[in-house]
Amino acid sequence: xxxxxxxxxxxxxxxxxxxxxxxxxxxxxxxxxxxxxxxxxxxxxxxxxxxxxxxxxxxxxxxxxxxxxxxxxxxxxxxxxxxxxxxxxxxxxxxxxxxxxxxxxxxxxxxxxxxxxxxxxxxxxxxxxxxxxxxxxxxxxxxxxxxxxxxxxxxxxxxxxxxxxxxxxxxxxxxxxxxxxxxxxxxxxxxxxxxxxxxxxxxxxxxxxxxxxxxx
Amino acid sequence: xxxxxxxxxxxxxxxxxxxxxxxxxxxxxxxxxxxxxxxxxxxxxxxxxxxxxxxxxxxxxxxxxxxxxxxxxxxxxxxxxxxxxxxxxxxxxxxxxxxxxxxxxxxxxxxxxxxxxxxxxxxxxxxxxxxxxxxxxxxxxxxxxxxxxxxxxxxxxxxxxxxxxxxxxxxxxxxxxxxxxxxxxxxxxxxxxxxxxxxxxxxxxxxxxxxxxxxxxxxxxxxxxxxxxxxxxxxxxxxxxxxxxxxxxxxxxxxxxxxxxxxxxxxxxxxxxxxxxxxxxxxxxxxxxxxxxxxxxxxxxxxxxxxxxxxxxxxxxxxxxxxxxxxxxxxxxxxxxxxxxxxxxxxxx
Numbered sequence: 001x002x003x004x005x006x007x008x009x010x011x012x013x014x015x016x017x018x019x020x021x022x023x024x025x026x027x028x029x030x031x032x033x034x035x036x037x038x039x040x041x042x043x044x045x046x047x048x049x050x051x052x053x054x055x056x057x058x059x060x061x062x063x064x065x066x067x068x069x070x071x072x073x074x075x076x077x078x079x080x081x082x083x084x085x086x087x088x089x090x091x092x093x094x095x096x097x098x099x100x101x102x103x104x105x106x107x108x109x110x111x112x113x114x115x116x117x118x119x120x121x122x123x124x125x126x127x128x129x130x131x132x133x134x135x136x137x138x139x140x141x142x143x144x145x146x147x148x149x150x151x152x153x154x155x156x157x158x159x160x161x162x163x164x165x166x167x168x169x170x171x172x173x174x175x176x177x178x179x180x181x182x183x184x185x186x187x188x189x190x191x192x193x194x195x196x197x198x199x200x201x202x203x204x205x206x207x208x209x210x211x212x213x214x215x216x
Numbered sequence: 217x218x219x220x221x222x223x224x225x226x227x228x229x230x231x232x233x234x235x236x237x238x239x240x241x242x243x244x245x246x247x248x249x250x251x252x253x254x255x256x257x258x259x260x261x262x263x264x265x266x267x268x269x270x271x272x273x274x275x276x277x278x279x280x281x282x283x284x285x286x287x288x289x290x291x292x293x294x295x296x297x298x299x300x301x302x303x304x305x306x307x308x309x310x311x312x313x314x315x316x317x318x319x320x321x322x323x324x325x326x327x328x329x330x331x332x333x334x335x336x337x338x339x340x341x342x343x344x345x346x347x348x349x350x351x352x353x354x355x356x357x358x359x360x361x362x363x364x365x366x367x368x369x370x371x372x373x374x375x376x377x378x379x380x381x382x383x384x385x386x387x388x389x390x391x392x393x394x395x396x397x398x399x400x401x402x403x404x405x406x407x408x409x410x411x412x413x414x415x416x417x418x419x420x421x422x423x424x425x426x427x428x429x430x431x432x433x434x435x436x437x438x439x440x441x442x443x444x445x446x447x448x449x450x451x452x453x454x455x456x457x458x459x460x461x462x463x464x465x466x467x468x469x470x471x472x473x474x475x476x477x478x479x480x481x482x483x484x485x486x487x488x489x490x491x492x493x494x495x496x497x498x499x500x501x502x503x504x505x506x507x508x509x510x511x512x513x514x515x516x517x518x519x520x521x522x523x524x525x526x527x528x529x530x531x532x533x534x535x536x537x538x539x540x541x542x543x544x545x546x547x548x549x550x551x552x553x554x555x556x557x558x559x560x561x562x563x564x565x
Contacts, residue, residue, distance in 0.1 A: 076376060
């Protein structure tokens with residue numbers, strides 16, 4: 001019995017640690033975008049390296065949790081949902097990492113007149129993921145709060161969408177950009193950044209279903 | 217000894233079928249939802265069923281004795297056989313049936329056959345408990361469900377901890393439920409043999425004496441436990457995963473409330489406590505654990521705000537209350553007639 005409890009406590013810590021990694025990925029993303037926009041490329045590359053390591057570690061924890069859930073027959077009723085939640089959250093880390101890599105590979109030139117929008121967008125993405133992690137944490141220990149955090153996720157996701165639209169409108173209406181390729185590239189980056197909050201929103205939708213399933 | 221065992225065989229068969237079917241009411245959801253392994257459930261269930269039967273089984277069987285004190289072993293054999301046949305035929309015909317109700321009908325059949333009077337006040341008391349049993353289980357489940365719900369929502373316990381606590385609670389409550397099932401339902405299995413069989417008392421080191429009735433109940437308890445080990449796995453898996461989909465926590469509510477009901481109807485201590493305090497006591501009568509479970513599930517449905525109560529379920533249970541004893545009484549009468557006139561055995565004195 002003692003072994004069973006210590007196993008449960010360890011698993012609790014691992015899930016907590018996994019959620020911390022998801023949150024950290026968004027913080028690294030925010031910092032990376034700021035560094036990139038400020039032209040601090042060396043620091044930006046350090047962030048890229050950091051998120052690569054973080055993703056590997058998060059994958060390891062996720063696999064460990066899955067293994068334990070199924071081999072030790074834990075939470076038989078909810079383990080499918082827990083597993084799906086962790087898989088969905090993994091997509092947030094994946095998309096975030098890919099976005100930073102894209103900045104590193106393509107090195108898009110962000111004109112000054114939309115830098116502020118990109119910065120704001122990265123901040124709202126950070127907040128979206130932060131509230132998503134809060135919602136996921138609440139799913140495990142305070143289900144009443146899941147909807148409150150989910151509403152915040154939806155709010156910030158909406159703000160990100162607005163900024164995405166603003167950037168797209170600006171780049172295609174300004175005469176400060178010379179080529180179509182520049183405009184298309186900036187649109188692409190705005191869309192891909194917004195994808196992070198879109199993924200967060202879809203995880204929230206799944207969470208709300210999981211909550212209904214867990215209601216006794 | 218062989219003769220005694222032969223005559224006890226119908227009761228032992230009833231015990232075996234009780235173990236095979238009713239253990240699922242206690243551990244079905246836990247095993248079906250894979251919260252507890254079958255072997256763990258069966259071991260706990262078997263041990264506590266036997267303890268319950270030996271320690272607290274006399275209360276409910278005493279009431280059956282008042283209904284009809286069957287005074288020959290052959291008579292008791294026939295009455296238990298009639299109850300078993302009733303359960304068998306009604307199950308075949310997919311009609312709701314309870315061993316508790318079948319045995320009562322069979323005893324009344326013996327009263328008719330032997331010309332013994334049937335105490336109507338006892339019959340009324342027993343029938344009242346059949347109605348009271350699911351109603352009480354419903355009430356308990358309603359209350360316990362809300363207590364659990366409020367606790368879980370406000371305690372902010374981690375999902376994994378809730379899971380651990382639920383597993384432990386399912387084991388503890390399962391043990392209590394098995395004890396109560398043994399204490400309450402042993403009367404169905406061995407109650408009719410109490411008057412007619414007499415084993416010499418066994419003394420263990422001069423400290424503990426096992427009476428004839430306790431030995432009888434021990435045999436019955438073992439028969440029930442054998443039923444649990446040999447045949448309840450399939451029933452448990454079916455109950456847990458297909459017929460009623462209960463979450464581990466709602467399963468815990470169901471088992472707790474139905475176990476409490478079984479305990480109330482079998483605890484002599486509570487009975488005496490109520491009497492000594494001038495409170496109307498709950499009669500000690502064997503009741504149906506399946507009907508208690510159905511009552512508890514309805515209680516949970518009500519607590520969840522279900523507006524459409526499945527009246528057909530309640531209707532089917534009520535049909536069982538009426539038909540089971542009548543059919544059992546008729547079968548008992550006929551089999552007693554055959555035993556007396558074809559096999560030339562003395563079925564009453």
